[in-house]
Ligand SMILES: Nc1ncnc2c1ncn2[C@@H]1O[C@H](COP(=O)(O)OP(=O)(O)OP(=O)(O)O)[C@@H](O)[C@H]1O
């Protein structure tokens with residue numbers, strides 16, 4: 001596991017509540033540059049919430065989230081600076097349905113980063129090629145399969161040149177056939193050294209590409225470790241029960 | 248053209264159907280200017296009412312409680328009162344309170360003309376409905392789509408302009424069409440403050456020529472034509488905005 005002095009992401013004792021319900025009860029972990037971290041756990045355990053806290057889609061009550069040295073739990077947070085660094089891909093793709101695949105990829109760099117349209121377009125073509133969507137540039141999301149839409153969503157995130165990618169059960173809405181094409185794309189990214197956090201139910205995939213596995217339950221990290229040991233030696237009864245159900 | 252006009256004179260002499268607006272140059276010019284006045288009222292009010300709708304719907308999503316309440320009050324006021332009363336309120340009520348200014352000949356004149364008051368009051372009237380219409384469209388835009396924009400670094404305003412509004416417009420287009428058609432018909436209320444639009448000139452013409460039934464039929468047909476044009480344009484816009492995979 002790559003281990004550098006200063007981690008790209010550092011969570012310390014993160015607490016998050018929705019109304020009266022405490023959803024995260026003190027979550028701490030580090031993600032080093034180039035590392036691929038997988039978060040697994042039962043439904044409702046707070047996996048999505050962890051990701052949404054990291055890029056400030058929801059504010060946290062207490063604790064610290066440092067992304068590349070920038071504190072997220074700060075009223076004066078520069079959200080744009082943070083979101084340039086953190087890309088996020090959602091379970092339901094959430095593409096912009098009124099724009100073509102190419103436009104979906106081009107929009108944020110042009111609107112948000114004010115980059116030159118020509119250069120952005122060139123990069124967008126390259127990104128769509130990278131996620132194997134050549135020939136689909138002019139298609140609208142409504143004309144693409146789930147797997148294709150998800151790959152457009154990945155390309156759309158990559159267009160912002162993020163340092164950290166968050167994947168929230170990105171294959172959960174796909175049929176088994178198309179799951180593979182999306183996983184291939186993610187694996188390539190990981191191999192290129194992209195720092196990734198994956199929330200996933202694909203245990204085989206987590207085991208294969210994860211440098212570190214975290215198991216969450218009811219708002220805490222119950223257990224973690226490198227996949228080799230985690231999947232065989234997990235001790236906590238909650239982890240065991242979860243793994244037995246899913247494997 | 249001259250033969251066309253003369254045919255109506257013949258029609259009058261042969262049958263008694265008296266359409267002065269065709270064979271009489273004076274009435275014809277009155278009707279043409281009335282028609283253009285109506286068209287101008289329509290275009291200005293459609294434009295401003297849409298601007299009011301877009302801005303109002305944006306303000307309605309504001310974090311500030313008093314901004315939201317102000318928009319709410321505006322809607323209640325203009326949606327729940329008769330448009331004719333609104334026009335009177337603006338022209339006779341507000342108009343009388345505003346100071347007068349001297350014109351080029353040194354004669355004091357109201358700051359705003361009756362045409363301008365008509366545009367203001369009709370735009371606000373239709374705008375109040377448009378705020379509600381756009382809001383219903385905005386509410387139908389999936390939260391997750393907006394969140395995706397946020398995650399890409401879009402501010403609330405940028406997400407509204409580039410993502411929320413384009414989707415909301417597509418969703419609420421049928422309701423918007425209805426309101427615009429209503430607005431076109433409501434411009435006849437400007438008659439009440441002597442704006443020389445189509446209904447007003449029609450009344451002038453029939454007072455002079457005592458051809459009420461003919462003018463009434465003509466006026467109805469003129470509005471059928473006008474609204475037909477509006478509907479046609481809106482259908483074109485609808486088709487132009489249509490995107491595969493978004494239900495319209
Ligand atoms: N916006 C919200 N308002 C209120 N409660 C919320 C909100 N978002 C999440 N929750 C609650 O927080 C808890 C954790 O939700 P979260 O989505 O993080 O779980 P998850 O681990 O991602 O589950 P899943 O595997 O089903 O996606 C759940 O009980 C959920 O009901």
Ligand SMILES: [Mg+2]
Nearest residue numbers: 047048049169
């Ligand atoms: Mg989730």
